[in-house]
Amino acid sequence: MYIKEAVVRRFQDLCRERGIKYNELATQSGVTPSTVYSMMDERRQGISIVTIKKLCDGLGISIPEFFTSSIFEELEQEIY
Numbered sequence: 387m388y389i390k391e392a393v394v395r396r397f398q399d400l401c402r403e404r405g406i407k408y409n410e411l412a413t414q415s416g417v418t419p420s421t422v423y424s425m426m427d428e429r430r431q432g433i434s435i436v437t438i439k440k441l442c443d444g445l446g447i448s449i450p451e452f453f454t455s456s457i458f459e460e461l462e463q464e465i466y
Contacts, residue, residue, distance in 0.1 A: 387457070387460070387461060387462060388461065388462055388464060389458075389461055389464065390430075390431060390432070390433055391428075392457045392458055392461060393425075393433055393438065394425065394426055394433075395457055396452060396455055396457055396458075397411070397425075397426075397441060398426075399455075399457075400445055400447075404445070408422045408423060408426065409422075411441060411444055411445070412444075413444075414444035414445070415440045415441045415443060415444025415445075416440055416443075416444070417437065417440050417441070417444075421437060422441070425437065438452070
């Protein structure tokens with residue numbers, strides 16, 4: 387799994403656990419819903435670390451807490 391896919395899955399899991407929709411995540415985080423939906427799009431490669439930070443803030447978690455997940459333990463090397 388690549389980092390972008392892992393980040394998306396982590397946010398999906400957190401939203402599911404908390405019972406919130408992507409629009410709610412956007413509102414809580416101070417980003418537009420299109421930013422969140424764009425991030426979830428498999429065809430889009432990049433995710434800004436600033437966006438990740440804002441989404442984490444909206445969820446009330448820290449960056450280290452976000453990345454402390456087994457999903458990030460076995461990432462593939464990013465060679466394009």
